[in-house]
Amino acid sequence: MKCKQCHKELITWLEGSASQEKREAVEAHLAVCAGCREFAGYLRETLALAAAEVKVEEDPWFYTRVKARLTWKTQTTAPPARGKSSGQALAGLLQPAFFTLLLLLGIYGGIRLGGAPHRQNHPPLITEAPVPWMDEMNAEPLETFLMQ
């Protein structure tokens, strides 16, 4: 058996579900190959870590939380199954719509801001009292600012 073939069989071997023939072949290779032995150790440890990580203790408050959720859901959604799916569908539509709106507002704002200095060349267009930020732009035009 070559190292590559051995690697392929390692998890099955570690699980103890390899056929006798495969098991013997893996063990014969491991006996002479330190590299594969070390990798087998790494796999064994990693898989054991994960098994330990998902071990959970019984939580005495779990039932109370399930019950609360059940009560809450019955109160808030009249036809439960449909209520949920239509809610999700609505969220699925609203989210992209919201982001599209944001994007459009951004573009619009950009165009407005980009166009703003040119407006100073057409004073008749501004008939009302200037908005404070526009006033600031008048007081210190971009050109003077850049010259400084």
Next chain:
Amino acid sequence: MHEKEMTDRLREGDEEAFRELVGEYQVRVMSLCLSMLHLREEAEDVAQEVFVEVYRSVGRFRGESRLSTWIYRIAVNKCLNQIRHRQRRKWFLLPGQLPEKQRQEEIAAPAGDLPSAEIERQQRLQRLWQAIDALPENQRKAFVLSRMEDLSYREVADIMGTTLPAVESLLQRARINLQQKLWAFYKKERS
């Protein structure tokens, strides 16, 4: 309590029977959700949803499979939905809100000044979760149910609604895929 009696009582809306059922299955369901989702908070949330669904749809449970098989099936589907929901949501999240980031933070949170052995343990876990998450859906289901939840191939086949040979073949491919991913991580770690 006998399964038939339990489901009959659940259908009648017997709260005591529901309490018993939650008590009997909460650890298994929570562990499965944790194996699939790897984030404790999210796993707890989905596990609760599983029992809400069980309570509501027990009327449709025909008793053709075992009660445990039916509950596991609901749990697996809820987890997969959650993963899909997560992937869709990814487009609208800030980098810090991504599940992988949250997982890293969840791990780093109690850390502070963790000993290096603990950091290494967490890194290894991360890599294994990454490797499991990268498996095709059916391989992932089979691997998690069989390896992480320690269910027999027969039970896995029933939960997945497939045959024994199909489960064996899925598991074989899952093991090879995982081994390849972990070998890549292992090599990187040693270099």
